Amino acid sequence: MITDARVLQPEFIPQEVEHRNPEVNHLSNALKPIMDGHPGETSLLLGPSGAGKTCIAQFTTERLRENVLDINTQYINCWQDYTRFRVLHRILDGIGQTVDIHRRSTPKDELLERLQDYDGPHYVVILDEVDQLEDKSVLYDLYQTRGITMVLIANREEELFATLDERLTSRLHSSVRIQFEKYPLDELVSILEARAGWGLSEGAIGNDQITHIADAAAGDARIGISILRNAARVADQQGTDTITEEIVRDAVPGGREEIRRKTAEKLRTHQRVLYEILQEEGEMSPGELYDEYCGRVDEAKTKRTVRNYLKKMEHYRLVTAQGEKRARTYRPREDPP
């Protein structure tokens, strides 16, 4: 059934991308000066989850690597690397400059100095989920650093700019903006057909089943691929040669749940307890949530720390906060993060 599991993974970058030629060309043009030894333009890729932003950024920089002999690239997901230190560390890691840098013993400024001293090949840094960065001043420092071109990825422009200071806002306003929209049904169908063609045995899934998956994914390629992967796994376990309509129907909630579960796995023990409570109980006031949390753990953190946890979980898009101040309630998000 599954002939190549890699192509069913969300991080897989295909050799050719479909339905995103204008976006690829736009980004390629922004990075084109690098081919002549000049810095590229800072690019801002905007749009909803699963619209292909990450894939296009990686695909385009990969294509650039094929055309430019000397170039370095690095992909950083700011969900995981959300501090200034981690971002700088990850960037230096991309050029092999972290051998003697240690998480607990090297000052942040030294990392930046080392980066500013870098005089190697041009360096393209992709910062995904850039709105999740805790300290956005690192963007300003990178903007000022010679030899670095940034490709920034975020969901919503307003949310990103709301958290930037004036000097960054004015600089990023002049950056190249590339807007991504959700995939229409027919485009998502052809993307899933291609993945199925590359990763599953011939005839493993029919057009009706792929359309069903695309329809359930509602324009989000990441969810579509997750459902397809889930369906293929179930069919494999059942020992059947084809993915039936019944398997697809059962795989839809699992595909969505898988994305949520992977995000929840990033939570630490106490954060996970809070998330589980909200999943079980639904909407809760902060007081109710804290009382329930205290009843479930041995050594409860303070209310202030729990507020920080909930803020972080909001960032992870696992939890929604509604209302202000005393009227505030928390509930788990319905849609995948």
Place this chain on the structure above:
DNA sequence: GGTCCACAGGAAAGATAGGGTC
């Protein structure tokens, strides 16, 4: 309108932990 209470979130200080240095 005044008071109380619950809550958010900023600031600062303390605690923790990993690696370096001697």
Place this chain on the structure above:
DNA sequence: GACCCTATCTTTCCTGTGGACC
């Protein structure tokens, strides 16, 4: 092994705000 340095996490303290109640 003791001590130092540093990033990160946690706690404490505080201010501001809005809803509930009188």
